[in-house]
Amino acid sequence: MEPALQLRELASSIRRGDRVALAKGITLVENDSASAPKLLEQMGTPGRAFVVGITGPPGTGKSSLVDRLIEAYRKKGLRVGVIAVDPSSPLTGGALLGDRIRMAGHAGDKGVFIRSMASRGWSGGLSRATSQAIRLMDAAGFDLILLETVGIGQSDIEVVGVSHAVLVVLMPGLGDDIQVSKAGLMEVGDVYVVNKADIEGADLMVVNLLSLFRGTPRSPPVLKASALSGEGIDKLQDAVERIRSPFLAGSPELRLKSIRGMIIETARGAAMKKLAVVSESRAEKLANQVMGGKTTIERAAARLKV
Ligand SMILES: Nc1nc2c(ncn2[C@@H]2O[C@H](COP(=O)(O)OP(=O)(O)O)[C@@H](O)[C@H]2O)c(=O)[nH]1
Numbered sequence: 001m002e003p004a005l006q007l008r009e010l011a012s013s014i015r016r017g018d019r020v021a022l023a024k025g026i027t028l029v030e031n032d033s034a035s036a037p038k039l040l041e042q043m044g045t046p047g048r049a050f051v052v053g054i055t056g057p058p059g060t061g062k063s064s065l066v067d068r069l070i071e072a073y074r075k076k077g078l079r080v081g082v083i084a085v086d087p088s089s090p091l092t093g094g095a096l097l098g099d100r101i102r103m104a105g106h107a108g109d110k111g112v113f114i115r116s117m118a119s120r121g122w123s124g125g126l127s128r129a130t131s132q133a134i135r136l137m138d139a140a141g142f143d144l145i146l147l148e149t150v151g152i153g154q155s156d157i158e159v160v161g162v163s164h165a166v167l168v169v170l171m172p173g174l175g176d177d178i179q180v181s182k183a184g185l186m187e188v189g190d191v192y193v194v195n196k197a198d199i200e201g202a203d204l205m206v207v208n209l210l211s212l213f214r215g216t217p218r219s220p221p222v223l224k225a226s227a228l229s230g231e232g233i234d235k236l237q238d239a240v241e242r243i244r245s246p247f248l249a250g251s252p253e254l255r256l257k258s259i260r261g262m263i264i265e266t267a268r269g270a271a272m273k274k275l276a277v278v279s280e281s282r283a284e285k286l287a288n289q290v291m292g293g294k295t296t297i298e299r300a301a302a303r304l305k306v
């Protein structure tokens, strides 16, 4: 636990945009340190930075597109923060270094801050830490935050709740429409990107996606791009800008949506932590009662309430 004075200094350093302080703050929220809530309370109201969630199946080119977007937005003079949520290996327990290496071209640029966070398979923890890291970056004065998530599973869908705009990244030959609809990706995207347009099958993928949306109330833009050649990046940025412009003009809608997501993730993280503590101390006793036929799993679970 950080003493109160040190914590205040850390908070004001973060708000001044100090990179070392920001990195330290993110570590505190990632480790769910006892001082993290006090630090977060000193960050002020979030909503300065525009947060873009980038999701989609592994290998579709999300990190490569993030790299292109960093480049495009740096040209416009925006300060860009990046959070890359890596699938953590149960063997190494650590994050893959691929994303960091892929984006390493921006390493010397003070207007870019890149942070990888390991997804530790604990969904409540991951989305809480991610949404809190976004708050710290927002307070540190970044204009744009790019949040890359692993694109599989529930934690991913939760994470997009704090984003102002969500890009779903796909590529040709993904088993066409099946993967997309199955993974719940059809519901979350504001913009759909068929990346790797330099390889065969991109047009077919676009047609398939458009037909998936036909007959639904939604008709998000479906774009073709290639992070490799740079084709279509300008159109992708335009699509993001169309969502960002009412945000910049002060429209409260997206800010409210994101803050709502942050409240939910913080509460969910706290509830899961409490549950973990409670279950350790009480579940064994309840298990004995269930095994002895004295109660049911449902009743035992209800008694485990946080
Ligand atoms: N041909 C082609 N390959 C790409 C493109 N974008 C990314 N890749 C490659 O696809 C692989 C996965 O890219 P990555 O950005 O790590 O995907 P992620 O897992 O979605 O973050 C890498 O080998 C990239 O070099 C593209 O537009 N065209």
Ligand SMILES: [Mg+2]
Pocket: 062, 063, 064, 099, 148
């Ligand atoms: Mg990646």
